[in-house]
Amino acid sequence: MDLFSCPQSDQNLLPFDGEVIYHGILLDANESERFFNVLMEKIDWYNDRSVIYGKEIITKRKVAWYGSKDFSYTYSGFTRVATPWIEELLALKQLVELYTDSMYNSCLLNLYHSGEEGMAWHSDGEKDLVDNGSIACLSLGAQRRFDFKHKQSGDKKGFELANGSLIEMKGETQKHWLHRIAPTKKVTAPRISLTFRQMK
Numbered sequence: 001m002d003l004f005s006c007p008q009s010d011q012n013l014l015p016f017d018g019e020v021i022y023h024g025i026l027l028d029a030n031e032s033e034r035f036f037n038v039l040m041e042k043i044d045w046y047n048d049r050s051v052i053y054g055k056e057i058i059t060k061r062k063v064a065w066y067g068s069k070d071f072s073y074t075y076s077g078f079t080r081v082a083t084p085w086i087e088e089l090l091a092l093k094q095l096v097e098l099y100t101d102s103m104y105n106s107c108l109l110n111l112y113h114s115g116e117e118g119m120a121w122h123s124d125g126e127k128d129l130v131d132n133g134s135i136a137c138l139s140l141g142a143q144r145r146f147d148f149k150h151k152q153s154g155d156k157k158g159f160e161l162a163n164g165s166l167i168e169m170k171g172e173t174q175k176h177w178l179h180r181i182a183p184t185k186k187v188t189a190p191r192i193s194l195t196f197r198q199m200k
């Protein structure tokens, strides 16, 4: 691995109360497209469910939950049991671990068919996850904006997530900040995100 493909970018993008590190572009356009196509085909995608004000919502966005063992992950009112890794996910996990210098035992994948699909403000502070652990998010396909909003002050920060790039959230980020993928009419192409996580 040369210095150009592994940029020294350990600068914190958040002003306070957490750490968000942009690790740059790990996969070139060809590699990203290859992984995107393989994952579209091989992953067991399903529409996500959540309960909002007592009402069950089925998202247009699809998700999938993979892990090193049959981890149960409860969020938005439902429990999902992890599917065993497939070869391509393990390869990407290894690459991400190299850049972040952290280890992951699970991955929540998201498939946004177009800019009309997003993810509402939330934080990933579920009790199933290691406290103040790392969540590493690899992006494939259309570029989308990742927004952060401080829970107390309301301070906002937004970052563009390029095709093949990796962003990492760690430290107290989930405790103090919400994040979202805002819907947008400007993007028509699909995007996959792989969010590598540390389950207890």
Ligand SMILES: O=C(O)CCC(=O)C(=O)O
Pocket: 108, 110, 119, 124, 137, 146, 161, 179, 180, 181, 193, 195
């Ligand atoms: O799609 C993304 O980049 C972020 C997804 C996210 O926040 C999550 O899966 O919890």
Ligand SMILES: [Fe+2]
Pocket: 122, 123, 124, 179
């Ligand atoms: Fe999240």
